[in-house]
Amino acid sequence: MSLAAYLTVATCLFIIGLVMVAARRNLIYVLMGLELILNAANINFVAFNRFQPGTALDGQIASIFVIILAAAEAAVALAIVLNAHALFDTIRPDDYDTMKD
């Protein structure tokens, strides 16, 4: 398959993740949308790496670091979500408005 095919799949995943972050009113969905966006970026890294001339693997290694950071981000974000739920008794991001007044 050509490079454009892989880039198209990555674009679709990115846009679905973006909609998920923007439109769902639930913090867990925001996290899932973030994972989708990071996955789209990973597909781009690996696809460009495969279709470049030469045999360097820098794209795949960058993608490994993205996975590492995604794991760290998911753990800390989940802890924050749990604490916010204990504090505000809701996980709708719209309801976190303590700083408004």
Add this chain to the structure above:
Amino acid sequence: MGEILSFWFFATLSVGCALLSLFHKNVVHSAFALMGTLVGVAGLFLLLGADFLAMTQILVYAGGILILILFGLMLTRPEPEERKLGRIWGGIGILGAGTLLFVERVGDKPWFVQAKDLASPEPTVREIGLELLRRDSWLFAFEFASIILLAALVAAAFIARRRFNREEIE
């Protein structure tokens, strides 16, 4: 022929499961649909010749992050679902069309290898291991990533254990 078939299979799996998890009303079903997406992306990695990365993807994403998300679902209360898709569809549509147009143009630039000239993929595990531990290459980033993981571990345990109360914040 087999490669084209598998590409379409994995592409449909990942995009279809992502759409399912976007539109499904039940959060748990959405999380399991996300697993389909992650496995599909791992298949795409395999087709791109990244064997180590595909296995890492399944181990870390489908095995770790998804379990974390399911734990988050278990420990919080499900909310009556309310979506505001309508007001952002226009912007998303324009963005998507523009990006797809751009992608079509990038794909056949001469500085990329064309699909028919690709060398057959080789095992990458040894190469990645050597690259990660070579001093003038990725060694610093590799060690720094382990420090970040340790910091995230401690921070997640601390934040999840400590219960803030409302008076303290206001």
